[in-house]
Amino acid sequence: MIECFVIYLITYVVYSNGHVLNKTGETGDLWTFGMTIFTSLLYVVTNKLQLKIMKYDWFMINVILFLTYVFYYLFIYITDPWYASI
Numbered sequence: 701m702i703e704c705f706v707i708y709l710i711t712y713v714v715y716s717n718g719h720v721l722n723k724t725g726e727t728g729d730l731w732t733f734g735m736t737i738f739t740s741l742l743y744v745v746t747n748k749l750q751l752k753i754m755k756y757d758w759f760m761i762n763v764i765l766f767l768t769y770v771f772y773y774l775f776i777y778i779t780d781p782w783y784a785s786i
Contacts, residue, residue: 703744710740735776742772 714736746768753760 703748706744707737707740710743711736739772742768 711733715733746764750764
């Protein structure tokens with residue numbers, strides 16, 4: 701239940717100040733809203749996974765950091781020009 705509140709709170713804070721703008725100065729659309737929710741969901745799920753792991757080693761830390769965060773932001777970096785051209 702607390703995870704839902706954290707995801708809602710992150711999305712509310714991002715959109716409450718009115719600074720979510722695209723390159724033309726318009727406010728964010730449904731894609732931007734979905735990316736905000738999915739990014740906060742990724743952080744919540746990854747942090748919950750890190751709390752449940754009993755034993756950390758370098759392999760596990762690298763897998764969590766590299767496979768979740770680096771691949772996700774690499775995916776956003778690659779697909780953003782496709783979205784901007786639509």
